[in-house]
Amino acid sequence: MDNGWNDSARAWIDVIGEDGDWGRKYVLDAPMLAQADALSPRRALDLGCGEGRFCRLLASRGVTTVGIDPTAALIDEARRRHPEGDYRVEGAEALSLDDASVDLVVAYLSLIDIANLGAALRECRRVLRPGGHLLIANLQAFNTAAVPLGWTREPDGSRRFCIDHYLHERPVETAWRGIRITNWHRPLSTYMAGLLGEGFVLEHFAEPAPQGVDDDKADRYRRAPNFLVMRWRKAS
Template sequence: MTGEDTSGWRASAEAWIREQGDDGDYGRAHVLDPVVIPWLRGQGFRTALDVGCGEGRFCRILAGEGIRATGIDPTPELLAAARTRDPDGDYRPGRAEALDFPEASFDLVVSYLTLIDIPDIEAAIPEMARVLKPGGSLLVANLTGFTSASADRGWQYDADGCPDHFALDRYLETRPMRVGWRGIDIVNWHRPLSTYMQLFLKAGLRLTWFDEPAPTGGPADQAARYARVPYFVVMAWQKPG
């Protein structure tokens, strides 16, 4: 990729790879994977496109489930890490807004915590639907709208330094936000849930699964905090066939 990296992903790639490790961060390992991976099984998926594959962790999970995965990402450093970790995998540069695949190419399209990174979601969601085969599914894991709306405020603490409440503001206002943690400094997009739902429906997709998963383990303090303010929503949409 050329040009200025306004998203922050190129500068943050090394820190991101270090943060994710082999198993992913707390939210992936203890909240999302425990519901998403079982959902994959028994549905007959043979081919998948992972949109925003990053360092390739979920592509490797798909391969472990017997699904032939193609991963795309606009960040060269992340693609290089994905290829190093999975030399037999298929990792390509690309953006969700203009997928370089014919119509009806995949049984499954995955957006695993990537909708928040995509500036032009109005172009990206129809593209994801376009490359799905009839009867195929779009699997989405995303931040909840109240979490992304609070990214610039987050937890508020009492006089003793304990988490008191999670501040929420400007929920209905679509906007980019700069977020940073542990050496990662990137742009995320907040949108209300209705924006995504309307775009999926407009693309002709049918909702088949929806969940706001609870934590399943990990450090007790992280699980307790997550139970107070859930971060994630998961859903599956099917293309009529």
């Protein structure tokens, strides 16, 4: 299935820029970097690295990085911006890395884009060394269940966040700022069961609020937090 990322690559690169989009800048980067810093990995894999921004952030902290993504135009851009980096055109379901070869796998808003979640989690477990970590930022499942309704207005003008068919896993077409892609709605239980089924141990769970910004969007993100952050450890 073409998930739209090839055709959306240019628009994505423009939206992300060098500092990330609103959600990365004001909500996710700080907790994701704090987790990565606390783990002090020597070698990290960024699963679905896009144009490589998080690899570059990790590399600037002295981490050796591998970025994988099946979207060739995004990997081209990652290589252009970070020529000494290791970037590979491949999907999370079949990784070219050796067994137990990384200390950290980062999935920064990419699990929602991966059609075969089970295969991807198996590969994460395979390439992590025992005691290594999987650090995840994901869209909240109630958020992916809100497409296409999302925020609506009541007759009295107040706003409500509307979700539906929460337990029904499905591809979701979504479009914003020139990007048109299909990702996946899965209930939170699908992610948790998949991770627990691979023997991962949950060490950290957060629903981060926006920091350093106080606009309407921040208000909406506090009412219905867009994202979650989880850190899982490979036990053995």
